[in-house]
Amino acid sequence: MTGWLGNVRNNRALWFVVLIGLVSLLADTTYEGARSVIGPYLGVLGATGAAVGFIAGAGELSGYVLRLFSGVLADRTQRYWAIAIVGYCVNLLAVPALALAGNWPLAGALIVTERLGKGLRTPARDAMLSHATKDLGRGWAFGIHEAMDQIGGMLGPIIVAVVLFVRNAYEPAFALLAIPAVLAISVLLLARHEYPRPRELEPLAQPVQAKGLPRAYWLYLAAIACVAAGFADFALIAFHFARTGIVSATLIPILYAVAMGVDGLAALVFGRMFDRVGFLSLILGFGVAIAFAPLVFLGGFVVALLGTVFWGIGLGAQESIMRAAVAEMVSPDRRGSAYGVFNAGYGVAWFLGSTVMGFLYDATLVAVVVFSVIVQIVSLPILVKLWRAQALRPAEAV
Template identity: 60%
Template structure:
């Protein structure tokens, strides 16, 4: 009994430490991403270059997740790969302050995305061990909540710097502080928990070389949800173009969504531990209808729509990740998260590109695609629940 309590306490400590790392990490790169577009413009880059750099960085990142997850499982060096990814991810941001040319800034932006791609699969695999005793939904939900706090604080910090100082370079330089804090807490977590796998009692596994059928069905469902989920820049573009809200209100709408995201991750994470995949089915059905609300030209409906958008994001970043841990062999979780993150990211990218095109052609068509793609995932999730859970 005492040993069980000690393991649960240690697991909670590990999740909180990694959550704090994510908080400071999100402060760093989300703060940077809020100004990289205008920064490239100031350095002389065209709009085409800005778009290509962002797209290329994401695509490279998606591919690297496959490699990172595979290497982590193959070598067993989850900490080594995670730390290496965080170092690259964190240090690339403040170095943007020294970029005197847009070409240099573009390379650093791509390097930052590469660092994030390297660290995510092994980090999630380690989290999956720690969350077994405390409840995977609650563990991943707690991590996501801390992550989102940083996602809000980062842009606010940069906004304050620009307000008082007015320099993009200073904004990037200030982000060195949360970057170093993230790396410091990460090293503390590494020292206190050198073997996160020991936090989970490993039972003998028959299917240890590949992935079961339910994983691939689940991956297809996640890809459909990702494809239909409109990215916030497109939503913000619509708010501005259609004069749904003034420019000053757009960050407020985003902050509301991020706040709902954090709260939803905690609530739905706890519910996932009690009722399982059913909660993901319910949330996916509910959040699918954010699109009609945000793309209608009404202030209050737009606000409600952003709340639903945040609900969906909270579920995707917590219970969607938590469910994977129970579907795949322990020694293949790094690869499982790598494949999942890559597929999710690629379909998000493709869906976002298609919705951008549809926006210029027909907003009702955009809404129809968004809702239909997400609802198409529901039968697959129901199939998993009925036949495999």
């Protein structure tokens, strides 16, 4: 094997990142394709705005709370691969099952099941991935992973949009997504075969922490919880687009694909920035993303498109440098637990925020926007404090 691919294969850390990135690309093709139309699909099945907001929030809550336990389980058992594989299977196979749902409660249950699978596998996957990021640069490596992830995030909605255009039905689109689901699981098994012990990719590890997690970690979690609470799920955004007619049903997946493309590019930009300036990259990313709410909920088509771009920027920052910061603050032996606790807190905040915004949506759009903006702004002073204190390093545990 020669050329660029040969160079990647010869760098074991980079090749591991690429393999896991390919798994995520195929997985995102599957579930992001489905998630791009979950809001309108639930609406067609008879769900209200409050129901859509609750299902989206409940899915995130259950998935993120499960990460708390799966992360601790991964650290204690060291069965990172087994937990990741089971989680991916549950996560991915729930998507084509949506083709068989004939009512919104059953579809909602499958949506929650898909999130549970993701919750089970994510801490174990991120802990394994973090071992390959030390030499490559935490932000850059997680940025590469997120960029590959979002290629799938673009492909999935485009596939769904094409099927909707041709068949004018959601069920065939969900059924077709079984193909990338099976491919993702196959590549995951290949990665397991080539890298049975990913921990060996990080030989020069940080000192083992005596107990608990760093003080800066908890402060950081508080800031990110504020970001999550004010960050609307795309299911509610898509529901709004379909309900108001701002965007047609066939174009909604395309807008989601645009957001995923922006997400991937933002992950690379902010990932590289993180390796150079630390928390400042988070402050800039989240500061820009705050503008998404008034644009998507109060504007016409062009303004909503701009808001979707801003939403993608915020998601790119969340999915890349947020994880990189955790890897930098926490020693390898506690990263499964750290990612689990972090994601559980993030998920609880997102659930509460999504539920509130769902109910506010049925009352007034202005209230949704005010809530989203104010809650996210609260995170900025905390991040500024962390940046000024240069707290992005192992600290005393609490």
